Amino acid sequence: MAEQDDRQDEFDHAWADxxxxxxxxxxxRMLAARWKENPPNPAPFRADPDPAGPRRSSWVSTAVVLGCVAAVIVLLGWAQLRSAS
Known part of the structure; x- marks a missing residue:
């Protein structure tokens, strides 16, 4: 009997939906009230508010990465050479 009362006390989502x-x-409700007095400006779907500047070439990025890798290799080689002496 108590189990049946518990089921009746639970919220029925199917009934609410x-x-x-x-x-x-x-x-x-807040936005509807605000837009009634001051409607928003039209904007395209998923508008980019601040377009990015000109894109750098992918070659520039590749050169920077390869330069950093080369610098690390030279630095490690120099450190190993100093420790061997």
Missing amino acids: SAEYKEPSARA
Whole structure:
């Protein structure tokens, strides 16, 4: 008997989802009220507010990475040469 009472006390999500009228969220109500007085400016879908500057060539990035790798190899070789002496 107690198990049946517990089931009745639980919230029935299927019943709530089948409701004819669903109240909008607090944020939706706030935005609707704000936009009634001051509508937002139209914006394209997923607009980029601040476009990036000109892209560097991928060759420049590759040269920087290879230069750093070469510098590390030279530094490690120099350190090994000093420790061997």
